[in-house]
Amino acid sequence: MAEHPDLGRVLRQEADRHVPDRDAILTRVARRRGEPSRSRWAFLTLRPVAAAASVVATLVVGFAGIKLVGDREPAQPPAATGTSAPVSPAPSPSPSASSTDPSPVDDPPVGTTTRPHQPQATTGTPPAPKWTPVAGYLSSAAEVDSHSNATWAQGNLVLTTTETVTALDVLVSVVRTDGVANAGQWSSIPAEMLTMTVSEEKDALLYRFTLHEGATLAPGAYTFAAQYLHATGERDQDADSYGAIATGGAGGKKVEISGAFTD
Structure with missing residues (x-):
């Protein structure tokens, strides 16, 4: 899948301005609604944690995608909240394990409940995504969980970094097809x-x-998982998308990545 030709330019402009252009977003949404869903790239409007509660209300999403905006500088020196060292990936949990405080894993954990923040490991291994976007030290893979059913689904996004990350903002967009509701x-x-x-x-x-x-x-x-209900039957997830901005590595290099979900 080819990269969106305007992605780099839009990200750099928005990172400099720090202020989302709501009118421009709405214009882009209106212009692109007629395009096939598989040809779209997702873009996000992402801003720092300091105003997360108010910023989310300003995010505007359409079939055209979501802009990415990131302007947070890495903290110096980097230190995880409540610990003196970065969080490190841990081995995958055993098939019978269940945890409310999961650690990073090689394959996305599978949720079998609609209760928020309660992932549950299983023995199922989802099929490999059809493509994996890469941006610098950050790569991604996204797919609908194999344990999704006729009325409930979970989108699994896995971000892999080869550098220490000091800032990260992720957005997963689930298009509101029939019956879609947050779970x-x-x-x-x-x-x-x-x-x-x-x-x-x-x-x-x-x-x-x-x-x-x-x-x-x-x-x-x-892993980042989004759970939702939907109308009974098979749901088309072609327009579901994601985007992320990360800062890390030597010199605090900022990278952006986006993509779509596979079934």
Whole structure:
């Protein structure tokens, strides 16, 4: 899947201005509504944790995608909240294990409950995504969980970093097809290091995950899950999308990444 030609330019402009252009977003949404869903890239409007509660209300999502905006500088020196070292990836849990404070894993954990923040490991292994976007030290893979059913589903986004991350903002967009309603969200990053919110927009549910200022993530894979209800039957997830902005590595390099979900 080819990269959106305007992604780099838009991200750089928005990172400099720090102020989302709501009119421009609405214009882009109106212009792109007629395009096929598989040809769209997702863009996000992401801003720092300091104003997370008020910022989420300003995010606007349409079939055109979501802008990405990131302007937080890495904390110096980096230190995870409540600990003196970055959070490190841990081995995958055993098939019978269940945890409310999951650690990063190689494969996305599978949720079997609609209760928020309650992931549950299983023996199922979802099929590999059809493509994996990469941006610098950050790569991603997103798919609908294999344990989703006729009325409930979970989208699993796995971000893998080869550098220590000092700032991270993630947004998962679930398009509001028939019956779509929020059923929870969770991450393998400890809850005390992360702010998680859901914004119900006209066209989509926006699941946001923001790393607390001062927290750091060691190189490894981290899971972000969005759970939702939907009308009975098979749901088309082609327009569901995600985006993330991370800061990390030597010199605090900022990278952006976006993509779509596979079934």
